[in-house]
Amino acid sequence: MTAFPTAGPAAALIELRGIGRDFGTAQAPSTVLDGIDLRIEAGEYVxxxxxxxxxxxxxxNILGGLDRPSRGxxxxxxxxxxxCSADELAALRRHxxxxxxxxYNLLAGxxxxxxxEVPALYAGVDAGERRRRAAALLDRLGLAGRSGHRPDQLSGGQQQRVSIARALMNGAQVILADEPTGALDRESGRQVMALLRELHEAGHTLVLITHDEAVARxxxxxxxxEDGRIVEDQRLAGPAAAPAAPVAATPPPPSARSSWRHDLGEALRLAQRALRSHLLRTALTLLGVVIGVASVVAMLALGDGSKAQVLERIEAMGADLLVVRPGARNVRTREESASLLPEDAAAIAELPGVRLAVPEYGQAQQIRAGSVDxxxxxxxxxxxxxxxRGWRLAAGTFHSAADERGAxxxxxxxxxxxxxxxxxxxxPVGQTVLVRNVPFLVIGVLAPKGASASGNDQDDVALMPLSTARLRLYGRAHLRAITVQVQDVARADAVADTVRALLRERHGKDDFQVRNMASLLETASQTQDTLTLLLGSVAAISLLVxxxxxxxxxxxxxxxxVREIGIRMACGARMRHILMQFNLEALLVCSAGGLIGVALGLAAAALAEQAGAPVRFAGLPIVLALGxxxxxxLLFGYLPARRAARLDPVQALATQ
Structure with missing residues (x-):
């Protein structure tokens, strides 16, 4: 607490000068205290x-720092x-x-x-010392066998003794008792008053609030x-005032003073206990986060898997390829589309940057093997x-140059x-099949390649020498396509421009199209990224919800x-203690929900993979979802935690 100027060595323990307290509004104030002057010496019983x-x-409430005076x-x-600031008042209450x-105002759970233990917890005393001191106080007050019982398992008198033990936990100079016997039967009330008398005799200053004259005597x-003013201040023939050795507040040892590390650890422990005590509410809170995180993880795994599958199919077709097809854009007539010749392929093969240029004919044909068509x-x-094409053989051989020359x-x-x-x-290798009633010898079988980027089955094909197709089947010289393999994928665009220039010079017009597979790969990648982002955004919305x-x-x-918060504030909790506890509750819920959601998301993605959907697991989406x-x-827990930390202690304690 900040240092304040002192009034000299003769200062009283408590002194009020012209204290007033108003409630209501400035336009319609309600005065509860007006001009209170009061001096209480150490060791008095008032x-x-x-x-x-x-x-x-x-x-x-003003004496104990729970409330502030309006004036005085x-x-x-x-x-x-x-x-004083709110935290300075908390330090005053604490020590x-x-x-x-x-x-009683005990924590029900x-x-x-x-x-x-609560006051010592906020004073920074370590857990072992807190338990030892609390157990000693309960033993002193005759509750050694009841230390593990919750308030609802104790009688009214026992609860009040627990309250007294809590008041003594930090060695308080002043005990403020508000109607301590008001809710007790006669015998329990007598026992509590006897305890208070013992505390006074031990040197504590007692301030007792009561409407019972017998208790006041x-x-x-x-x-x-009366009506907010002191109308009588009378010395009684009761216990002597100011014992010889008045009690001084006992601050915690330097090693146990409140620190951020200690406060964080205690707030974490309290948050865990609060969440365990309300399991159904915790589970319902978890549910939204679990669904959101699981959606993010599963959606991104499916999106990345779909992207990888499409890119793999395009790469299987050859990322280093240019495909030249006849016909200009939007020209569909057969005459204009019949423009590519085998000589064009030979000319392209001579261009710099070109590794191979392979001509192709092609049509759908019926093949018969025995009785199967x-x-x-x-x-x-x-x-x-x-x-x-980067296509391996599963069996046999591919046709040779000799096969090409001999058709x-x-x-x-x-x-x-x-x-x-x-x-x-x-x-199949070595067997004879018929193509348009022409017998062909099967010399090889291609390795499976799967579906293309468009979903077509690339393995649904049969290959023969170019000369054989032209002479034995199709009888025409025009090509269906020329496949060009470039030497450097990074220069594929430049090579494509060179091919266009060559064909334009040879044909005298643009009666062809050149498709760059590397550009197609990039376009597909961008498209899939957009789709993945869309899926992730939909999942992120569920996480936001x-x-x-x-x-x-x-x-x-x-x-x-609210009442629990008021009790903790009365025991010396600072705003940061309350803020940390409730923020950590939200953080723990979201952390647990995140971990469960990741597990469920991975499980959902694994099930989708088993069902045949493309899935790709990556660490980054999981880290992003957890983060x-x-x-x-932190974000959505802060506002409720801030509201809790700013509650007025008096109003919080008055909540039913």
Whole structure:
């Protein structure tokens, strides 16, 4: 707490000068205290009496730092605390005052031992020392066998003794007791008053708020308040004032003073306990985050898998290829489309940057093997076709230059065609098939390549020498396409321009098209990235909705636990303690939801993969989903936590 100027060595323990407290609005104020002048010395036993509504409880709240005066000056040991900050008032409550309330104000979900520990928790005392000190206090007050019981398992008198033990936890100088016997039976009330008398005899300063004259007569001084003013201040023949050795507040040892590390650890422990005590609410809060994170992980895995599959299919066709086809754009007449010749392929092969230029004929034809007929694409092509396309052989050989020169009737089957023609499992190589009633010898079977980028089956094809196709089947010289393999993919665009220039010079017009497979690969990649982003955005929206759900549940949690927050503030909790606890609750929920969501998202993606969908697992989407869930916990948990930290202690304690 900040240092304040002192009033000299003769300063009283508590001194009020012209204290007033107003409620309501500036236009319609309601004055509860007006011009209170009061001096209380260390070791006194003071009873403040008065009818209901006289302002005595408001006076106690100001004395204990739970409330602020509207005007006047409040001095504690000569220091002016009437204008302290909220955290400075919390420090005053933590080290100098202990509260005993009429309604006990114990934390319902905690044991008696844990309730007694609360003030020391916010004073920075380590857990072991807190438990030892709390257990000793409960033993001293006759509750050693009840330390593990929750408040609802204790009688009223026992609960009030727990409250007294809590007030003594940090060695408070001043015990403020607000109607300590008001909710007790006669015997329990007598026991509590006996305890308070013992505390006074031990040197504590007692300020007792009561409307019971019999209780007030046990004090050494009685102050009567009516209509917000002190109307009587009388010394009684009760306990002597100012014992010889008044109690001084006992701050925690330097090694145990409150620190961010200690506060964070304790807030984490409290957050975990609060979440465990409300499992259904925690589960409902988790649900939105789980669904959001699972959606992000699964959607991105499916999107990345789809992208990888499309790119693999395009790459399988050859990323280093240019495909030259006859016909200008938007020209569909057969005459103009019949423009490419084998000589064009030979000329392209001589261009710099070109590794291979392979001509192709092709039409759909029927192939017969025995009694089985299959209709497939039958292409006549050059001997370098398999090399240009990166297509391996599963069996046999590819046709040779000699086959090309002799227009040999040989055929290489695609994987799909071979399976369909020889469904009995026999080896196709060496067998004879008919193409348009022309017998062909099967000399090889291509390795399976799968579907193309457009989804067509690349293995549904049969290949023969270019000369054979022209002379034995099609009888024409014009090509269906020229496949050009470039030496350097990075220069594919430049080579494509060179090919266009050559064909334009040879043909005298643009009666052809050149498609760059590398550009197609880039375009497909960009398209798939857009689709993946769209899928991720849809999933992110569900995660955002989950975050809003977290905020709503946290608002409900704060509303339900207002009284708990007031109790913690009365025990010395700073704003940062409350802020940390509720922020950590949201963070823990979102962290757990993120981990569960990742597991479910991976499981959903794995099931989709088993069903045949393309899936690709990557670490970055998982990290992003987890990071986003943590960010949502911090973002959407902050506003409810901030509201909790800014609650007024008096109003919070008054909440039912």
């Amino acid at each position: 009873a403040i009496v008065g009818p209901s509504g006289s302002g005595k409880s408001t006076l106690m 000056q409040y001095l504690h040991e000569g220091r002016d605390v009437s204008r 100098s005052f202990g509260f005993v309330f009429q309604r 905690d044991s008696a031992l844990a309730n007694v 046990q004090a050494g001084r009685r102050i009567r308040i 299959v209709t497939t694409q039958v292409n006549g092509t050059g001997v370098d076709y398999a090399q240009a 040999a009737a040989v055929l290489v089957l695609g994987h799909t065609v071979a399976q369909q023609l020889f469904e009995d499992g026999s080896d 989950g975050g809003i759900g977290v905020m709503n549940i946290m608002w409900v949690s704060v509303t339900e636990r 986003t869930s943590l960010g949502i916990g």
